[in-house]
Amino acid sequence: xxxxxxxxxxxxxxxxxxxxxxxxxxxxxxxxxxxxxxxxxxxxxxxxxxxxxxxxxxxxxxxxxxxxxxxxxxxxxxxxxxxxxxxxxxxxxxxxxxxxxxxxxxxxxxxxxxxxxxxxxxxxxxxxxxxxxxxxxxxxxxxx
Amino acid sequence: xxxxxxxxxxxxxxxxxxxxxxxxxxxxxxxxxxxxxxxxxxxxxxxxxxxxxxxxxxxxxxxxxxxxxxxxxxxxxxxxxxxxxxxxxxxxxxxxxxxxxxxxxxxxxxxxxxxxxxxxxxxxxxxxxxxxxxxxxxxxxxxx
DNA sequence: AACTATCATTTAACAGGTTAATAAAAATAG
DNA sequence: CTATTTTTATTAACCTGTTAAATGATAGTT
Numbered sequence: 001x002x003x004x005x006x007x008x009x010x011x012x013x014x015x016x017x018x019x020x021x022x023x024x025x026x027x028x029x030x031x032x033x034x035x036x037x038x039x040x041x042x043x044x045x046x047x048x049x050x051x052x053x054x055x056x057x058x059x060x061x062x063x064x065x066x067x068x069x070x071x072x073x074x075x076x077x078x079x080x081x082x083x084x085x086x087x088x089x090x091x092x093x094x095x096x097x098x099x100x101x102x103x104x105x106x107x108x109x110x111x112x113x114x115x116x117x118x119x120x121x122x123x124x125x126x127x128x129x130x131x132x133x134x135x136x137x138x139x140x141x142x143x144x
Numbered sequence: 145x146x147x148x149x150x151x152x153x154x155x156x157x158x159x160x161x162x163x164x165x166x167x168x169x170x171x172x173x174x175x176x177x178x179x180x181x182x183x184x185x186x187x188x189x190x191x192x193x194x195x196x197x198x199x200x201x202x203x204x205x206x207x208x209x210x211x212x213x214x215x216x217x218x219x220x221x222x223x224x225x226x227x228x229x230x231x232x233x234x235x236x237x238x239x240x241x242x243x244x245x246x247x248x249x250x251x252x253x254x255x256x257x258x259x260x261x262x263x264x265x266x267x268x269x270x271x272x273x274x275x276x277x278x279x280x281x282x283x284x285x286x287x288x
Numbered sequence: 289a290a291c292t293a294t295c296a297t298t299t300a301a302c303a304g305g306t307t308a309a310t311a312a313a314a315a316t317a318g
Numbered sequence: 319c320t321a322t323t324t325t326t327a328t329t330a331a332c333c334t335g336t337t338a339a340a341t342g343a344t345a346g347t348t
Contacts, residue, residue, distance in 0.1 A: 002257060003189075004185055008163050008260075008269075008272075008273075009164055009167065011273055011277070012156050014203050017203075018279060018280040019279070023153070042148055045147075057148070059154055119282045120279055120282050127275065128272075128275045129150075132272075133155070136162040138264050139163055139165065139260060139263065
């Protein structure tokens, strides 16, 4: 029987926590959770999207995203409006103040990412990304 | 600037979710969360431990573990008693009914793990474990 | 022995992960 | 064109993740 320590979900979780330790503190200074930051980042890159697109882009389930957007909207970092064509869709746009906050934080996080890459090794990081992607692909395939 | 998709926390999260899809449904049938299952598994292997040891073993923070144990105890899967030597410590033991539940679920999960190993490739899985471990090591090192 | 610091655990508070249920708009079938 | 189905988003309910604060027990000091 496989030993207890051989747990893929646990190993992945542990790794994620370790990586978060690197990025979270800076975000917390601005009262941003990693997920809120992820959404802000995505919107900064694309300017605007509907909720479902953000959900896919950020790997967030709709219920989580719903809460996150409510929060970000309340803080004025994001603007929500029903989509023109399809009234079901919500159109999300990053606000000026959202963009300012992004510009304040992004460079610092970028430095940390570079430092992490250096410590871990560029090649290994690439390899890790590839393995993770392949894992998602091959494990997801099972559902009929 | 690094593109949005190059996010290690996100990649790790996505992978974890994909893997969970494999194991969660069976657990949910028995009203067990992945973490509750992890604790039960750890206790089955060692029979009994104090809370802090479980916490380290299962990579759970104490507040989470505290809630999990309260739940498992209420369901009679686990027995809690103050430790003999040190009254601060809580001694946790798996109950007979906890052991029975484990024996019911474990073989099914084992099969799923084997299937996953086969689909992903044994070598790749080993490599992934190693990379994740190394990542935790090298990223954790930063704090002084 | 009394005071203080440390340690193990719990509680609180807030956010996200997850499944199921709901509401409303849009697409499709008949 | 109405009835049904599908899609989009939200809400609810429960659990975990996470930081900070609180409680209670132990160890160390003076």
